[in-house]
Amino acid sequence: MNTSIALQVLGIGTWAPGLPDWPALCSYLQDGTVLDNVAYPPDARVLSPAERRRAPHTVRLALEAAAQAVAMSSCDADALSSVFASAHGDAVIMDAMCTTLAQAPDQLSPTQFHNSVHNAAAGYWSMATGCRRATSAVCAGNASFGAGLLEAAVQVVHASEPVLLVAFDAPGRGPLDAMVTTRTPFACALVLAPVAGSRQAAATLHLQAAPPDDPPSLPQAGHLRQLAHEHACGHALALLENLARGGPATACLPAGDTLMLRIASEAG
Amino acid sequence: MPEIMPALAISAFTATSALGRGLAAHADALIAMRGGLEPNRISSRPLDCWVGRVDALESEPLPEPLAGWESRNNRLAWTGLNQDGFVAAANAASTRYGARRIAVLMGTSTGSIATTEAGYRDLDDDGRLPPQARRPAIHCLHSLGGFVREALDLHGPCMTVSTACSSSAKVFAMASRLIATGWADAAVVGGVDTLCDSVLFGFNALELVSAAPCRPFDVARDGISIGEAAGFALLERAEQAPDAPRLAGYGESSDAYHMSTPHPQGAGAELAMREALARAGITAGQVGYINLHGTATRKNDEVEAALVARLFPAHVRVSSTKGYTGHTLGAAGVLEAAIALLALDHGIVPGTLGCSRPEPACAQQLALQSSRAGIDVALSNSFGFGGNNACLAFVRAGACT
Numbered sequence: 001m002n003t004s005i006a007l008q009v010l011g012i013g014t015w016a017p018g019l020p021d022w023p024a025l026c027s028y029l030q031d032g033t034v035l036d037n038v039a040y041p042p043d044a045r046v047l048s049p050a051e052r053r054r055a056p057h058t059v060r061l062a063l064e065a066a067a068q069a070v071a072m073s074s075c076d077a078d079a080l081s082s083v084f085a086s087a088h089g090d091a092v093i094m095d096a097m098c099t100t101l102a103q104a105p106d107q108l109s110p111t112q113f114h115n116s117v118h119n120a121a122a123g124y125w126s127m128a129t130g131c132r133r134a135t136s137a138v139c140a141g142n143a144s145f146g147a148g149l150l151e152a153a154v155q156v157v158h159a160s161e162p163v164l165l166v167a168f169d170a171p172g173r174g175p176l177d178a179m180v181t182t183r184t185p186f187a188c189a190l191v192l193a194p195v196a197g198s199r200q201a202a203a204t205l206h207l208q209a210a211p212p213d214d215p216p217s218l219p220q221a222g223h224l225r226q227l228a229h230e231h232a233c234g235h236a237l238a239l240l241e242n243l244a245r246g247g248p249a250t251a252c253l254p255a256g257d258t259l260m261l262r263i264a265s266e267a268g
Numbered sequence: 269m270p271e272i273m274p275a276l277a278i279s280a281f282t283a284t285s286a287l288g289r290g291l292a293a294h295a296d297a298l299i300a301m302r303g304g305l306e307p308n309r310i311s312s313r314p315l316d317c318w319v320g321r322v323d324a325l326e327s328e329p330l331p332e333p334l335a336g337w338e339s340r341n342n343r344l345a346w347t348g349l350n351q352d353g354f355v356a357a358a359n360a361a362s363t364r365y366g367a368r369r370i371a372v373l374m375g376t377s378t379g380s381i382a383t384t385e386a387g388y389r390d391l392d393d394d395g396r397l398p399p400q401a402r403r404p405a406i407h408c409l410h411s412l413g414g415f416v417r418e419a420l421d422l423h424g425p426c427m428t429v430s431t432a433c434s435s436s437a438k439v440f441a442m443a444s445r446l447i448a449t450g451w452a453d454a455a456v457v458g459g460v461d462t463l464c465d466s467v468l469f470g471f472n473a474l475e476l477v478s479a480a481p482c483r484p485f486d487v488a489r490d491g492i493s494i495g496e497a498a499g500f501a502l503l504e505r506a507e508q509a510p511d512a513p514r515l516a517g518y519g520e521s522s523d524a525y526h527m528s529t530p531h532p533q534g535a536g537a538e539l540a541m542r543e544a545l546a547r548a549g550i551t552a553g554q555v556g557y558i559n560l561h562g563t564a565t566r567k568n569d570e571v572e573a574a575l576v577a578r579l580f581p582a583h584v585r586v587s588s589t590k591g592y593t594g595h596t597l598g599a600a601g602v603l604e605a606a607i608a609l610l611a612l613d614h615g616i617v618p619g620t621l622g623c624s625r626p627e628p629a630c631a632q633q634l635a636l637q638s639s640r641a642g643i644d645v646a647l648s649n650s651f652g653f654g655g656n657n658a659c660l661a662f663v664r665a666g667a668c669t
Binding site: 003005078087088089094097098099101102105106108109110113114115116117118119120122123124126127129130131132133134135136137138139140141144147148150151154155157158159174175176178179180181209212255256257258259 | 270311312313315368377381384385387388389391395396397402403404405406407408409410413414417418423424425426427428429430431432438441442445446448449450451465466469470471472473474475520521522523524525526527528535536539652653654655656
């Protein structure tokens with residue numbers, strides 16, 4: 001049995017160095033412009049000032065992309081179930097926590113501990129938006145984006161309602177950094193919905209399982225290709241490039257250790 | 269509220285915790301009210317508390333072909349898989365459906381982080397992790413999902429869920445959706461978490477760890493005891509196993525309140541419980557037993573006691589089993605699902621070990637002593653950091669609901 005899922009993309013958000021939102025990524029593909037002086041972490045204005053101070057950088061990264069995608073979708077943030085995908089969560093906090101534990105475990109900070117959970121971004125998102133819907137936090141190594149996409153897509157068709165997918169990772173620090181594939185912070189977010197003709201959609205996607213030895217797709221554009229090589233969720237960039245270019249296109253990406261997804265996309 | 273879902277068969281399940289290896293050890297300990305907590309001797313520096321530890325993992329290396337996955341967490345996963353004929357059941361399902369048609373969905377809060385912690389205590393002269401710790405797959409949470417998938421040689425959708433203490437409850441919901449939408453014919457779901465410095469000193473920093481064995485729902489409770497556990501279940505369409513207990517419903521929600529404190533009225537927890545009942549098509553009065561989250565923190569038990577008293581009639585039996593096993597964090601969902609399934613299969617209603625003076629709100633419902641009773645419907649609650657809630661509903665095969 002080969003199962004296929006059709007979805008609409010209602011909103012897209014992204015943050016990468018020099019490409020701090022979806023319009024910036026689209027402009028880059030047209031004229032090669034990469035912005036200067038884009039500070040990391042992004043502001044993530046969806047967070048209250050107090051929560052922004054407490055939130056780890058990766059949470060701000062994820063929530064920036066999430067808020068962009070939801071704004072573009074015109075959905076109410078508190079009506080969306082969500083799936084957060086990340087290979088490493090926050091590798092900087094893990095390094096700090098393991099350093100403290102090795103030297104003076106009694107000194108571990110309570111805030112650092114609760115910020116270290118893999119679902120920190122999901123938790124801050126639900127608090128920032130007042131959303132009581134289900135939220136999940138998944139990982140699958142370098143297939144984390146595809147795994148999150150599969151989980152979100154299955155939720156969309158199962159419940160016949162829109163779902164927010166967010167994928168993010170950022171570099172680590174200290175001894176743990178050598179074990180982390182991500183060299184550059186990057187996040188992307190998609191608001192995915194069932195196919196409904198009446199709605200204004202950015203794109204339509206068809207997902208199906210591909211032969212497991214099909215090679216993953218790489219973006220054509222240099223900056224995106226570089227980023228794809230440097231990031232655990234970088235496989236998302238081949239799909240994002242297809243969405244930005246707008247025409248019919250196909251991307252293959254891993255959704256598990258032995259599962260490849262083929263994603264056909266077209267505008268509208 | 270969601271529509272009624274098609275029930276799934278739980279054609280095999282197993283649990284390993286401080287109570288022992290496999291279901292029989294759990295059933296015996298629960299009925300005899302024999303707990304598994306012991307004084308903590310596992311943290312890298314002394315910490316005055318009690319833990320639920322699985323014995324002898326230190327002397328049980330993984331088999332050679334899986335040695336690249338070495339960690340305490342994966343050792344516990346391997347030990348857990350090898351109880352109650354679970355590997356044979358998974359292999360039989362693989363033969364029946366094909367390895368590509370079986371999903372592997374694992375929950376954990378900290379995965380193999382004990383290996384990362386040990387590496388940081390033993391850095392080389394250049395400040396790098398020691399050579400035996402330079403295995404990237406071990407330092408991310410998918411260490412668990414990747415290991416279990418390889419150990420069982422399954423090739424369907426595979427991911428690791430990490431939503432703190434609801435992790436291995438949510439995998440049941442994910443499996444249900446993957447099977448309903450045709451992406452899998454069966455799913456191996458489970459969860460594993462092991463004792464490590466991160467959680468012992470982390471919960472200690474939050475002032476949530478008791479110096480004594482934990483006392484869920486006791487008016488004098490003063491915090492959690494942390495435990496380790498592994499649990500697994502094989503889910504298939506109901507017609508494949510007519511006599512197996514059923515996953516009848518699930519509910520998932522968020523508190524939208526605080527990272528490490530539950531909503532004061534249990535708003536998110538209530539949503540999850542109502543959703544689970546709605547998907548199962550059962551009323552609160554039909555529930556026979558609820559395995560509560562019942563961590564023994566002041567706040568969780570106060571909120572959960574009031575919630576259960578508000579939603580369920582007085583005849584519904586409820587208890588927390590954290591006094592037996594400790595709070596097994598990301599493994600608690602599947603461990604306590606297994607205990608709820610033991611209530612259906614063996615009629616065991618576990619007493620709340622550690623509780624002598626129950627929280628007044630739920631005193632009528634709270635089982636203090638273990639007993640036997642015919643249970644047709646059992647729920648299991650799991651609530652995690654980030655306000656992440658899940659509730660599972662199980663029904664005995666053939667029960668009229």
